[in-house]
Amino acid sequence: MMQSSPSALYRLAQVLRVLAILALVFLVLFLATVAFSAVQLGEGIAKQSGSLHHSVAAAIVGTDILVNVTFPIPNQGYYNVRDLTLVAIFTNQTIQSSPLAVTTGGPANIPGHGEGNVSLLTSFDMANPAGPFLLLNDAEIQGTLFLNASYAAVVPVNLEVAFNYHWGAPFANLSYGTGTPTLEKNGTVAIPVTIHFENHTPGLTIAGNLAVVVSDPNGTLCTRQTFPVETHDGPVTLMETFYAPDTCSLAGDTVTSVFTSPGPPPFSIDLPTETIP
Amino acid sequence: MNGPQFSEPGSPYPARAPGARRVIPYQPPGVSGARIAGAVSLTFLYFGLVALLPYYLEQYAAKYGLSAPIGPDFLLVAGAIVAILAGLSVATKPTRAWGPVRVMSAGFDLIYIFYLLQNPVYATTIHGFMISLTYSRILELFLIPPGIGLLAGVVTSIGDIRHPWERIQLQFPPKLWPSRGGGYGQAM
Numbered sequence: 001m002m003q004s005s006p007s008a009l010y011r012l013a014q015v016l017r018v019l020a021i022l023a024l025v026f027l028v029l030f031l032a033t034v035a036f037s038a039v040q041l042g043e044g045i046a047k048q049s050g051s052l053h054h055s056v057a058a059a060i061v062g063t064d065i066l067v068n069v070t071f072p073i074p075n076q077g078y079y080n081v082r083d084l085t086l087v088a089i090f091t092n093q094t095i096q097s098s099p100l101a102v103t104t105g106g107p108a109n110i111p112g113h114g115e116g117n118v119s120l121l122t123s124f125d126m127a128n129p130a131g132p133f134l135l136l137n138d139a140e141i142q143g144t145l146f147l148n149a150s151y152a153a154v155v156p157v158n159l160e161v162a163f164n165y166h167w168g169a170p171f172a173n174l175s176y177g178t179g180t181p182t183l184e185k186n187g188t189v190a191i192p193v194t195i196h197f198e199n200h201t202p203g204l205t206i207a208g209n210l211a212v213v214v215s216d217p218n219g220t221l222c223t224r225q226t227f228p229v230e231t232h233d234g235p236v237t238l239m240e241t242f243y244a245p246d247t248c249s250l251a252g253d254t255v256t257s258v259f260t261s262p263g264p265p266p267f268s269i270d271l272p273t274e275t276i277p
Numbered sequence: 278m279n280g281p282q283f284s285e286p287g288s289p290y291p292a293r294a295p296g297a298r299r300v301i302p303y304q305p306p307g308v309s310g311a312r313i314a315g316a317v318s319l320t321f322l323y324f325g326l327v328a329l330l331p332y333y334l335e336q337y338a339a340k341y342g343l344s345a346p347i348g349p350d351f352l353l354v355a356g357a358i359v360a361i362l363a364g365l366s367v368a369t370k371p372t373r374a375w376g377p378v379r380v381m382s383a384g385f386d387l388i389y390i391f392y393l394l395q396n397p398v399y400a401t402t403i404h405g406f407m408i409s410l411t412y413s414r415i416l417e418l419f420l421i422p423p424g425i426g427l428l429a430g431v432v433t434s435i436g437d438i439r440h441p442w443e444r445i446q447l448q449f450p451p452k453l454w455p456s457r458g459g460g461y462g463q464a465m
Contacts, residue, residue: 009436010444016429024422031415154414 034152037077037112041151044074045159066123074115079152081110086120087146090165092139100134100141120145134167135259136174138200141165168200170231176212176255176276188243195238199231206231211258214242214276222248229259251276303442306371306449313368320364328356346396355389371449373441376434383430386423390416 006014075081086105103122110116133139147159179192195210207230214222223244229236255274332352335345362382369375397413436444 006447007436007440007443009432009439010447013429013432013436013444016425016432020422020425020429023425027418027422034415154418156411156414158409158411160409 033078034155037079038151038155038157040076041074041081044076047074066121068119068121070117070119072115072117073110075110075112077151078112080112081108081116081157082150082153084108084110084116084118084147084149086118087148088120088122089144089146090122091142091144093142094133094137094139134169135171136169138169138172139167141167168202168204170199170201170204170206171197171259172200173198174257174274176274183246184243187246189246189248191242191244191248193240193242195240196235197231198235199233202233204231209260211260212240212242213256213258214244214248214253215256216248216253222253303446303451305442305445308368308371312371316364316368319367320360323360323363324357327359328353331356345399347393355392358385359389371445373437373445375444376430376432376437379430379433380427381430383423383426387420387427390420390423 073081073084083106085107088101088103088105090100090102092100101122103120105118105120108116108118141164143161143163143165145159145161145163147157147161149157149159151157174195174197177194177196179194181189181191184190193212195212207228209226210229211224211226213224216222223242225240225242227238227240229238253276255276256270257274258270332349335347335349335352338345359382362378362385366375366378366382369378394413394416397416398409398411400409433444
């Protein structure tokens with residue numbers, strides 16, 4: 001039976017078939033451009049990986065050592081990177097208080113054919129056992145960066161970057177040395193003490209007071225002295241004169257020191273005990 | 278209408294009543310050899326795109342330590358089924374089986390994509406960076422074409438039931454021009 005016009009079912013089926021084909025073609029083209037752009041984005045990030053250490057700044061605020069790591073993220077692709085968030089976990093196998101820090105950054109949006117900087121503020125709390133360790137010892141800090149973003153609005157990207165960060169201690173190689181004691185008129189002994197340390201974090205300046213307590217092997221207090229300390233790049237040698245009773249020889253004595261920062265807020269860190277040779 | 282009219286195949290009514298215009302019975306084209314050849318060609322083309330291309334891409338990526346969540350054997354088997362059903366869909370287009378075959382084809386595509394959605398993460402390492410791409414949203418978008426195709430198959434099946442031969446007649450109209458052997462292409 002010939003009909004004057006196709007039935008509604010036939011027309012509906014025709015429309016649906018055309019829609020299905022158009023949707024498939026559109027998706028294939030879209031996927032191809034997303035894949036091409038994603039490769040360009042990945043190559044751009046990989047090229048920037050070497051410049052990670054050039055964008056690190058450190059400072060002390062309160063009881064925290066703050067390390068600001070800026071990640072330049074170029075986007076050479078067509079599509080935007082949206083809701084970029086970063087989470088970084090820093091650990092060190094030597095220090096048993098792990099993780100040292102957990103920090104987040106973002107969210108950030110990076111337009112296509114553009115570049116964005118994502119800052120990651122990492123805080124090392126000096127109040128935990130890692131604080132004194134990091135003040136005195138260089139450390140290889142293992143960092144793991146988790147990056148989450150939405151690419152081209154429909155592709156969630158998860159990036160996990162494992163890297164090592166070399167931490168330079170501001171009071172590295174802290175050592176005490178004594179000179180020849182001289183008898184003072186008041187019956188005390190003046191002993192020149194040399195305090196040496198090296199600041200292995202260029203640009204990190206720490207000002208405060210170092211309170212030094214010298215005790216003999218039996219634990220008897222010999223002397224106590226406080227003097228200002230300020231770190232600067234490279235080695236620092238402080239020459240101080242300690243006054244102690246003539247019963248103290250200092251050689252073989254133990255030295256405990258407390259670093260105090262005026263803040264604000266003020267804080268103090270007990271440095272590990274050293275022995276005078 | 279001035280043109281010739283067609284009776285349905287097997288119609289008890291005479292094709293030409295006395296005094297009426299001549300009615301040419303419609304002969305559905307059936308599955309011709311050319312159509313089967315086209316269907317087979319399309320099957321191989323689909324197999325290359327849906328099965329072989331992902332298979333070799335996966336093998337290529339494996340050389341660089343990139344592992345995909347879908348096994349290569351599964352890609353080949355599922356791709357072969359997708360290709361065969363697509364070819365079958367082309368072969369059966371001049372028949373009333375086209376609608377159900379399209380439903381089967383789109384249905385399998387949907388099942389395949391739903392299976393891929395079970396583990397939609399592709400992890401790789403580039404220059405020490407471990408990158409994982411979650412392509413679930415892309416796959417979800419790829420549910421749209423077979424979803425619409427499934428709907429089209431259902432509507433086509435219903436249409437073929439309610440209006441037998443209408444679709445085939447419209448998509449494969451009778452040949453009314455002279456054929457090479459003389460006479461008209463359509464039986465009179």
